[in-house]
Amino acid sequence: MSEQVFNKTNIFIALQYLAARKKQSFLATIGVLLGVTTFIVMINFMTGVNDFLDDAVFNGSPDIIISATTKRNSKKKPGITTNYIENSDKVDEFLEKDQNVESFAHQIISPAILISDAKQFPGSINGIFPDQEDEMVDLERRLIEGEGFQSLSSENTILLGISLAKRLQVSAGDQIKMILPNGKNIVLKVSGIFSFGITTIDNVRTYVSAATLQNLLGQNSISNIHIKLRNRDNVRLKDYLIQNINDITTEDWKDSNKTIVIGNKVRDILTWSVSFALLLVAGFGIYNILNITVIQKRKDIAVLKTIGYSSKDIVFIFLVQSLIIGILGAFFGAFFGYIISYMISTTPLDTSDFIIVDTYPINFKISYYVLGLLFGILTTIIAGYFPSRKASKVDPVTIIRGI
Amino acid sequence: MILEAQCINKYFLDPEKHQVLKEVSLSVPEGELVSVYGESGSGKSTLLYILSTLDMDFEGNLKIHNQEVKDLNASSLTDFRNKHIGFVYQFHYLLPEFNVLQNVMLPAMKLSKKNKDDIRKDALNLLSEVGMKGFAKRPSYQLSGGQQQRVAIARALINDPSLIVADEPTGNLDQKNSELIFELLKEITGSRNKAVVIATHNPKIYHNSNRSIEMIDGSIRL
Numbered sequence: 001m002s003e004q005v006f007n008k009t010n011i012f013i014a015l016q017y018l019a020a021r022k023k024q025s026f027l028a029t030i031g032v033l034l035g036v037t038t039f040i041v042m043i044n045f046m047t048g049v050n051d052f053l054d055d056a057v058f059n060g061s062p063d064i065i066i067s068a069t070t071k072r073n074s075k076k077k078p079g080i081t082t083n084y085i086e087n088s089d090k091v092d093e094f095l096e097k098d099q100n101v102e103s104f105a106h107q108i109i110s111p112a113i114l115i116s117d118a119k120q121f122p123g124s125i126n127g128i129f130p131d132q133e134d135e136m137v138d139l140e141r142r143l144i145e146g147e148g149f150q151s152l153s154s155e156n157t158i159l160l161g162i163s164l165a166k167r168l169q170v171s172a173g174d175q176i177k178m179i180l181p182n183g184k185n186i187v188l189k190v191s192g193i194f195s196f197g198i199t200t201i202d203n204v205r206t207y208v209s210a211a212t213l214q215n216l217l218g219q220n221s222i223s224n225i226h227i228k229l230r231n232r233d234n235v236r237l238k239d240y241l242i243q244n245i246n247d248i249t250t251e252d253w254k255d256s257n258k259t260i261v262i263g264n265k266v267r268d269i270l271t272w273s274v275s276f277a278l279l280l281v282a283g284f285g286i287y288n289i290l291n292i293t294v295i296q297k298r299k300d301i302a303v304l305k306t307i308g309y310s311s312k313d314i315v316f317i318f319l320v321q322s323l324i325i326g327i328l329g330a331f332f333g334a335f336f337g338y339i340i341s342y343m344i345s346t347t348p349l350d351t352s353d354f355i356i357v358d359t360y361p362i363n364f365k366i367s368y369y370v371l372g373l374l375f376g377i378l379t380t381i382i383a384g385y386f387p388s389r390k391a392s393k394v395d396p397v398t399i400i401r402g403i
Numbered sequence: 404m405i406l407e408a409q410c411i412n413k414y415f416l417d418p419e420k421h422q423v424l425k426e427v428s429l430s431v432p433e434g435e436l437v438s439v440y441g442e443s444g445s446g447k448s449t450l451l452y453i454l455s456t457l458d459m460d461f462e463g464n465l466k467i468h469n470q471e472v473k474d475l476n477a478s479s480l481t482d483f484r485n486k487h488i489g490f491v492y493q494f495h496y497l498l499p500e501f502n503v504l505q506n507v508m509l510p511a512m513k514l515s516k517k518n519k520d521d522i523r524k525d526a527l528n529l530l531s532e533v534g535m536k537g538f539a540k541r542p543s544y545q546l547s548g549g550q551q552q553r554v555a556i557a558r559a560l561i562n563d564p565s566l567i568v569a570d571e572p573t574g575n576l577d578q579k580n581s582e583l584i585f586e587l588l589k590e591i592t593g594s595r596n597k598a599v600v601i602a603t604h605n606p607k608i609y610h611n612s613n614r615s616i617e618m619i620d621g622s623i624r625l
């Protein structure tokens with residue numbers, strides 16, 4: 001094609017048409033702006049929450065947990081007994097061979113009562129092997145006070161979840177007393193306080209060294225094996241273990257975090273559907289405005305054609321109008337989306353029942369902004385295309401006869 | 404010859420096939436103003452749409468500026484019209500979003516053979532020629548019918564086309580304004596050496612043209 005439609009004159013004409021309908025053009029721009037802003041804010045917020053939960057829950061807990069089902073000592077009262085894995089060596093063998101296992105750690109878990117000078121509360125005591133556990137959980141990142149797993153190597157020390165520590169009114173360096181279901185008790189020094197940001201964890205979880213707990217329970221077995229996988233979505237190992245090892249149960253991350261997995265999905269669906277709906281509305285707005293313009297301006301279009309403007313020029317002139325609306329709306333939308341997201345990210349958040357954070361988690365990923373811009377501009381191009389094509393099909397003779 | 408139309412036949416299919424132009428032949432050299440008159444419905448407008456290449460659905464040969472227009476494809480036809488033909492309508496249609504000067508400039512901006520400053524100069528010259536220079540910056544919808552028609556004539560002239568086609572250019576104006584517009588067209592024909600075809604019902608116009616042609620029921624009366 002020899003003729004070039006992208007030229008100053010056509011853009012000038014398009015701008016003139018936009019300026020002649022300032023109010024409608026402004027409203028259409030606002031429509032796109034709202035769509036893009038909502039998209040940005042929602043996706044920043046929703047993925048922020050999703051990532052936060054993913055990080056807190058999935059990195060704070062193992063991908064697969066193996067626990068025992070037998071009771072070694074049936075004389076103990078139900079509910080407060082600990083079951084022990086009898087074939088832990090055999091399990092270890094399996095895990096060492098499996099390619100998908102990144103690391104695993106032994107634990108002995110027991111309930112206990114924790115008593116400080118001020119208060120007493122029940123807790124879940126995880127007896128761990130510091131070197132193994134370091135491979136599993138990045139506790140350093142989550143430490144509020146004191147030191148991490150390695151501090152458990154010294155005798156009679158304990159690590160507490162932040163909420164539990166607050167309720168017990170203790171801080172690092174203080175001493176607390178622990179009473180086990182079998183009546184044994186011990187005084188422990190709080191060597192560190194951690195927070196996963198999830199109330200259900202921070203409220204009850206404590207770490208002591210496995211040796212300490214085994215001593216008190218008169219046991220040298222373990223009750224759980226925690227496994228971290230290379231590919232978290234492949235949990236075939238679970239079935240394999242169940243089939244080959246007796247008296248164990250397994251639970252994967254999806255089982256233990258059903259509500260969070262579903263919550264993430266719901267948030268994703270919500271983000272995309274609401275943004276899509278808003279952009280659809282904005283698109284219809286533009287479509288409508290241009291369509292009405294084309295009908296009202298049929299005579300003008302006919303005149304433009306008689307004075308030498310081609311069908312392609314006309315398509316371009318109208319498409320540019322929606323494109324300008326789209327680009328302005330999308331850029332301001334992304335800008336306001338950023339401002340609002342930023343404001344949310346600095347809003348102090350009262351500790352809820354579920355998660356513990358100072359402010360709302362927001363994900364400012366640049367790709368969401370690019371996506372929002374593309375989304376907004378694409379909508380307007382599609383919405384503008386059909387009226388533009390209609391405009392280009394106006395037959396000057398028919399129109400001029402009717403003038 | 405600027406315009407050479409030979410044996411033009413035109414049919415409309417709606418409501419049934421009927422012939423509206425019958426073997427119409429017409430040649431107009433430069434410097435001649437030809438008016439076409441005749442009863443309403445005799446086919447004047449239909450002929451003018453064909454002569455100005457807006458309607459290409461006809462039988463026969465049409466040469467403008469020695470170019471057979473049927474040989475042009477859609478996009479080169481638009482360019483050809485932009486360059487060689489000026490069109491003036493009964494309802495002097497200016498674009499209301501643009502001011503008077505911009506309206507006159509639009510065809511030249513499409514042609515884009517000159518830069519914007521030169522186009523502006525040309526447009527202002529034309530506006531003063533049609534007596535509308537004082538209105539250059541006015542929005543076009545503020546003008547009276549006669550004033551708008553003069554601007555439309557300036558617009559038709561901006562690319563210096565060799566052929567000007569005007570369909571009842573004074574049809575909507577009072578006698579005095581009609582005469583002014585006609586005088587303007589006549590003067591342009593002479594001084595600028597254009598070929599001009601006017602369709603009109605006004606006897607004053609067709610009696611004072613270089614040549615006048617009567618249309619009867621789609622044919623030219625010989």
Ligand SMILES: Nc1ncnc2c1ncn2[C@@H]1O[C@H](COP(=O)(O)OP(=O)(O)OP(=O)(O)O)[C@@H](O)[C@H]1O
Nearest residue numbers: 415416417418423442443444445446447448449450
């Ligand atoms: N689109 C169309 N479809 C069918 N018939 C048409 C169409 N346009 C015009 N005609 C018919 O063609 C004939 C010529 O119409 P045209 O407009 O050329 O007449 P005219 O001489 O310009 O009349 P007037 O002086 O009223 O302007 C008329 O009978 C008209 O009804």
Ligand SMILES: [Mg+2]
Nearest residue numbers: 447448449570
């Ligand atoms: Mg007519």
